[in-house]
Amino acid sequence: MLVSDAASHAFAPAAADLLFSRFGVMVFADPAAAFANLRTAIRPGGRLPFACWRPIEQNAWFSVPLAAAGHLLPPSPPAEPDAPGPFAFADPDRVRRILTTAGWTDFSATRHDVPIRIAGPGGLQEAAAFATRVGALARGLSEAEPEVKARAAQAIAEALRPFDGPDGITLTGSVWLVSAKN
Numbered sequence: 236m237l238v239s240d241a242a243s244h245a246f247a248p249a250a251a252d253l254l255f256s257r258f259g260v261m262v263f264a265d266p267a268a269a270f271a272n273l274r275t276a277i278r279p280g281g282r283l284p285f286a287c288w289r290p291i292e293q294n295a296w297f298s299v300p301l302a303a304a305g306h307l308l309p310p311s312p313p314a315e316p317d318a319p320g321p322f323a324f325a326d327p328d329r330v331r332r333i334l335t336t337a338g339w340t341d342f343s344a345t346r347h348d349v350p351i352r353i354a355g356p357g358g359l360q361e362a363a364a365f366a367t368r369v370g371a372l373a374r375g376l377s378e379a380e381p382e383v384k385a386r387a388a389q390a391i392a393e394a395l396r397p398f399d400g401p402d403g404i405t406l407t408g409s410v411w412l413v414s415a416k417n
Contacts, residue, residue, distance in 0.1 A: 241269035246276035253277075256285040261323040270337035277417040283339060284414045287324035289346065295398075295406040296351040297321075300366035303394030304387035308375030321370060327411055339415035351408040353395075362404040363391040 242265050254277055263269040270283075277283070291298050317323060324330045327344035334342055354362035367376055367387060376384050398404050 242272050243268075244272065246272065248275055249278045251276050251278065252281045254281070254283050258286055258288065258321070260285050261287050261321060262319040264319055266323075266333045267336045270334055270339065274338050274417050279417055281417045282414065283334075283416070284412065286347075286410050286412055287330070288321050289409040289411055290325040291322050293407075293409040296353060296408050297370060299394050299398070299406060300363070300391045301371055303390045304367075304372060305375075307379070307383055307387045307390070308371070309379075311371075311375065324411065324413075327413075330411070330413060334413075334415045339417065341414070341416040343414045344411045345414075346409065347412050348407055348409045350402075350405045352403045352405045354404040356399065356401060356403050358404055359392040359395055359399060360388070362395050363388040366391045366395075 241263060254273055260266065260269070273283075288294055288297075291301075314320070316326075317329065330344060331342045353365050366372060367384065372387070372391075376387055379387070395404050395406075398406050
């Protein structure tokens with residue numbers, strides 16, 4: 236396994252036809268620099284497809300638990316909209332600017348909504364436990380007292396109850412399927 240910074244790693248020039256990512260590129264500290272450097276590894280005409288999350292409000296798997304337990308979290312400053320994180324590429328115009336600045340062409344972003352199953356049928360406690368281990372809830376609850384964590388899990392379980400069906404606890408996820416060419 237190679238661990239390196241995409242913005243500065245010395246890739247073999249024009250060595251690949253395809254570079255893809257599933258929910259990883261949104262965490263680049265300097266996305267324009269990272270995509271420019273990654274482009275050096277792609278042959279002319281090579282492709283860059285990736286998936287990234289659309290806005291949090293359009294991702295019920297994330298927003299429903301946060302709305303249910305967010306009031307239990309300590310106050311925190313508003314998130315920087317362009318800061319690295321799961322929703323950093325929610326705005327396709329921003330993504331287009333980043334990729335264009337990095338030298339990529341033929342940009343497209345297509346909305347794709349998918350069901351996200353976070354637990355099996357009747358798995359409200361399992362689903363609530365999962366929801367407290369990701370994103371803002373995980374950060375906010377990391378140092379919380381056990382009683383606050385328990386109240387959060389209960390609030391989340393109740394909020395997820397309407398989504399519990401024969402196929403499990405399923406909420407909507409909304410992504411951009413982004414594509415560009417070198």
